[in-house]
Amino acid sequence: MTSSDHTASRRTVLTAFAAAAAAGAPLIGQLAAATPAAAFDPNSTTEYPSNTKLYQDPDLVEGNQYGRRWRRHDRFDVKLSEKSDYARTAILALHGGGIEKGTSELALGIAGYDPGDLVGADNLPAPAILPTTYDYFLFEGLLSEGNKALHVTSKNCDDHIALSLARSHFNVLSLHGCTFDQIKLPTSEFPTTGNRAVAVVGGLNPAFRAALVTEIKNAGFQAVDAYNSKYSSTLGEFNGSHVTNPCNLTMLGMGAQLELTGELRASLFGDYDSRSGRATTWNQSGGRFEAFRDACRRAVATVEATQPIL
Template structure:
């Protein structure tokens, strides 16, 4: 995608097999006709059983929900270049957790850890960084947090969109089941590596495997590949980004207590090994030639 290409000029969303089948089942159960206008620029059928067609739809229909049903957290680091004869670096990478809190457990904590902050305190893990910008949407309900899920193609939160559009890179974190990822029953702890940035995929795969994690090529799991141009992980300055889908078993292995309240304070060695691998991949990515703005 050209740096000047607008969202309206990008290819329209396509429907994956899981989206179509889930929508069909839900429609049949509700006794309503199935929406077929997946290519429409004005309305989309809910993906994978989503109740809300976008973040805007969710915010509108739950006007008093923030702080009780859901939360949004983000950090944009202050950047300054006041020198007429020098040039200073800017933050190149944003980390996203679109389905944090109780929706896809563990992704909020991973988002903070990869960005350089401790999940329990939001304080820097290392005083010298590096630090990355981050944005997350979190389910706060005691149950039925899955009802707050908005698929990545339909994320239109203004802050999230602006942060992705102002970044060279995005790493978006998600949760899935071992069956969805195609992980073997004998080893269900796995992560699907996807997104449109092939170089980022390669680096992430190399670093995660070197750290002892089982990776699965997103191209082998089309429904989890994160390769749609409208996926917010790809709405970057370069028109491409990275996405990780972690199985439930892998996410559970990273915490002593796998509850929304318990996870931030019970991160373990597996959690920090995973976040360190992701940070190493980001560092290698940011050292590339396409990361320089002349």
């Protein structure tokens, strides 16, 4: 989900006002030297302005409140007589875990891995479950509740690993979550009492968007192109258009983004509500997870087929 920009700081300056009054010191000087005093609030609606600021919050500990997982596959060319392939696509879930539920599990599936089994024997990476794999990055909220407070708007993402993956690939597919009511699609085509499981396809790569819409629809799901004039008037915050959105920070300067409604994401799991439930029941949705995963993988393959390594 792409949130509106917030200009207010996460930390209140009231402490600085109180300190200045008590000390009789000039207010400006006290404000300049003030140290943020408010503890992390899981109910806050004010976003961190960047991943850097989130990581610097002393109230948050990586591995406790949030976590990151990533994989860059080992590819190499050591033979002058042969031409080897190069990794062209990376899969991102910038708001995974409990922030936008289901996006990290789906990202792992599209990347070719079992969402519930990434660690094998002796803590070595578990093998892929599909023959073709993609590099991936996940930022995941690990709180029991209030994970929305860990959301950083995509265009403000400055995580070094996420950005390095994006900039070293031709394509990025970034997965996000939204609600059906937020996207405000025409009720004539998408009545509020009808099928609310919808994928909004964005990003600046029109060929990638077209492939995703086609494959997702062919797999039996609803999908709309955020740039289609029928829908674009209400999808400005969900179209992945910003040039600093990691999906567009590729070698080509464009990529793709999926905004998936809660109803769609929930339908991909036997147990959607908990992290452990999603990890263990992705293959208990009557084939819907696999169908959506494979539709995205076919779209990636379609786009990559037009991108030879020169």
